[in-house]
Amino acid sequence: MQLKYIMNRKKELLKAPRMAVEIAGVRFKNPVLTASGTFGYGLEFANLMDLNSIGGIVVKGLSMKPIKGNPPPRIYETASGMLNAIGWQNIGATEFVTAKLPGLRNYETKVIVNIVGFELNDYLEVARFLNDCPGIAALELNISCPNVEKGGFHFNKNPKDTYKVTAAAKKACRKLPLWVKLSPNVTDIREFARACEDAGADAVSVINTLVGMAVDVEKRQPRLRFLTGGLSGPAIKPIALRMVWEACQAVKIPVIGVGGIARTEDALEFLIAGARAVQVGTANFYRPDASQRIALGLQEYCRSHNIEDINELVGSLHAYE
Amino acid sequence: MLDRKVKIKSVRDLGSNNYLLTLNAAEQARLIRPGQFFMLKCVEEVDENPLLRRPFTVFNICRHARSGRPAGLELLIKDVGTGTRKLVRMKPGQIIHCLGPQGNGFKVSAEMKNRVEMACLVAGGVGIAPLYMLAQDLMRQNIKPVLFYGGAGASDLVLREYFEKLGMDTNYTTMDGSFGERGLVTEPLARFLHKRAHRNIRVYACGPWGMMQAVHKLSERGKLQCDVSLEARMGCSLGACLGCVVRIKDPHGEDRYLRVCQEGPVFDSRLIDWETEPV
Numbered sequence: 391m392q393l394k395y396i397m398n399r400k401k402e403l404l405k406a407p408r409m410a411v412e413i414a415g416v417r418f419k420n421p422v423l424t425a426s427g428t429f430g431y432g433l434e435f436a437n438l439m440d441l442n443s444i445g446g447i448v449v450k451g452l453s454m455k456p457i458k459g460n461p462p463p464r465i466y467e468t469a470s471g472m473l474n475a476i477g478w479q480n481i482g483a484t485e486f487v488t489a490k491l492p493g494l495r496n497y498e499t500k501v502i503v504n505i506v507g508f509e510l511n512d513y514l515e516v517a518r519f520l521n522d523c524p525g526i527a528a529l530e531l532n533i534s535c536p537n538v539e540k541g542g543f544h545f546n547k548n549p550k551d552t553y554k555v556t557a558a559a560k561k562a563c564r565k566l567p568l569w570v571k572l573s574p575n576v577t578d579i580r581e582f583a584r585a586c587e588d589a590g591a592d593a594v595s596v597i598n599t600l601v602g603m604a605v606d607v608e609k610r611q612p613r614l615r616f617l618t619g620g621l622s623g624p625a626i627k628p629i630a631l632r633m634v635w636e637a638c639q640a641v642k643i644p645v646i647g648v649g650g651i652a653r654t655e656d657a658l659e660f661l662i663a664g665a666r667a668v669q670v671g672t673a674n675f676y677r678p679d680a681s682q683r684i685a686l687g688l689q690e691y692c693r694s695h696n697i698e699d700i701n702e703l704v705g706s707l708h709a710y711e
Numbered sequence: 712m713l714d715r716k717v718k719i720k721s722v723r724d725l726g727s728n729n730y731l732l733t734l735n736a737a738e739q740a741r742l743i744r745p746g747q748f749f750m751l752k753c754v755e756e757v758d759e760n761p762l763l764r765r766p767f768t769v770f771n772i773c774r775h776a777r778s779g780r781p782a783g784l785e786l787l788i789k790d791v792g793t794g795t796r797k798l799v800r801m802k803p804g805q806i807i808h809c810l811g812p813q814g815n816g817f818k819v820s821a822e823m824k825n826r827v828e829m830a831c832l833v834a835g836g837v838g839i840a841p842l843y844m845l846a847q848d849l850m851r852q853n854i855k856p857v858l859f860y861g862g863a864g865a866s867d868l869v870l871r872e873y874f875e876k877l878g879m880d881t882n883y884t885t886m887d888g889s890f891g892e893r894g895l896v897t898e899p900l901a902r903f904l905h906k907r908a909h910r911n912i913r914v915y916a917c918g919p920w921g922m923m924q925a926v927h928k929l930s931e932r933g934k935l936q937c938d939v940s941l942e943a944r945m946g947c948s949l950g951a952c953l954g955c956v957v958r959i960k961d962p963h964g965e966d967r968y969l970r971v972c973q974e975g976p977v978f979d980s981r982l983i984d985w986e987t988e989p990v
Contacts, residue, residue, distance in 0.1 A: 465954030
């Protein structure tokens with residue numbers, strides 16, 4: 391009886407689909423990551439899920455020095471989503487490396503650091519600093535945050551600026567792969583993806599939040615003190631999916647799908663549309679173990695559909711004849 | 712802090728859009744300290760709107776009749792929007808996601824009784840929620856709690872009988888004069904503090920921003936420590952989203968923001984920048 395169980399278990403393990411994906415030479419045990427700004431520095435979630443169950447953690451955007459962020463109110467819930475205007479509040483790269491990174495190194499999950507900056511040099515300074523820190527798998531250049539007065543999104547307004555900041559950042563972090571997180575608040579995301587590829591980016595994350603707004607009709611005031619905010623959550627998923635697909639048509643470097651992914655099926659849609667990996671964002675807020683569930687769900691899907699390697703799914707979309 | 716699916720035991724209508732929600736959450740009830748809160752999903756399905764959970768401080772722990780062990784949580788919910796409306800319309804037996812206990816609650820320690828004789832508990836409307844467990848804790852330390860409870864009308868002064876049963880001195884105010892003294896809750900508080908200027912009194916407040924600000928000013932004047940329990944829109948309650956911050960006045964440096972979910976929800980009122988309301 392026991393032997394039979396062991397044999398079956400062995401068969402099952404042999405049959406287990408291969409879930410690992412590779413982005414710029416870095417191997418992720420599965421294609422599920424958490425999106426920057428929605429998962430803190432990772433350790434906040436350690437009691438609520440198994441951090442080892444996911445491929446990677448993209449930590450909250452970091453600058454060299456701490457940033458205090460925007461005055462509240464900073465968030466507001468909308469239909470199937472939320473608006474935020476946090477304004478890059480973070481503890482600073484030095485504090486991250488001394489207080490958070492050692493804890494994260496205890497996990498076998500890859501750590502990607504999102505970096506922010508008001509000026510070109512801000513990005514370069516933090517990129518150079520993190521380049522030498524062990525335990526970081528890649529950097530994600532955040533040029534798409536809509537919630538700061540300068541910097542951020544301003545490098546994502548025309549492809550030339552995107553090229554410039556990407557090329558400079560790539561020089562500053564020679565040891566680490568550089569991902570660039572792109573804004574959906576543009577006419578044609580393909581141009582920006584191409585600019586990143588041409589400038590030497592190793593991957594693009596598509597998309598950051600869409601600029602939105604909400605009004606309190608009693609006070610006749612904006613719901614956010616910053617006036618506008620970034621819309622995230624399931625509401626933006628169809629837009630994110632379309633933009634991921636477009637980016638995949640435009641560039642050869644890996645595209646990482648982000649935007650409204652809350653369930654396994656959402657992640658599958660992005661992979662089929664061409665994303666090499668996905669990031670779970672707002673769902674972490676209302677289901678802290680969402681990313682773990684999706685990682686498991688993908689494995690189940692592969693098993694039940696006789697897919698040996700998750701990479702078979704990537705870009706497998708059939709258009710109508 | 713635990714994330715559990717818990718069963719709704721009852722939803723009691725208290726009038727004026729206030730409800731007392733009882734959850735069968737024994738495991739989490741054992742962990743709770745006064746002033747801490749839980750994040751509740753307002754619908755059964757996780758992927759349904761509203762997506763974000765809502766924070767509620769615990770009013771009381773219900774206990775097994777015989778053993779006295781914690782059996783569940785009682786939370787005071789005011790129906791103020793889409794989320795809370797769905798929550799109070801849930802039926803006994805339904806299951807919701809419940810995350811907590813979370814946050815830093817009221818600090819009542821044994822050594823406090825050497826310094827503090829009396830505590831003023833000041834509530835505006837549903838701000839009464841965290842004060843019942845606090846009152847019990849204070850009494851256990853032989854610190855005498857006095858309640859100041861204000862609302863728009865008599866029907867807003869919900870659950871006051873709980874405090875009366877503890878044998879506490881109570882002061883009620885209503886704006887329409889339908890119960891207790893007419894006017895703001897800070898008026899009887901100001902008289903009370905004025906009469907006992909030399910006494911060692913601690914102040915605790917929870918309610919609308921303006922009320923807490925006024926209580927803070929009265930406490931400052933009397934050189935009394937005042938702890939306030941703040942409300943904020945929260946995304947995650949885990950310290951990750953940074954959505955629920957309150958502005959902190961730093962006399963030595965630059966102003967900064969602290970998270971109501973992690974560093975709060977209870978703060979020393981002197982820390983708060985009262986000019987910047989978070990909600």
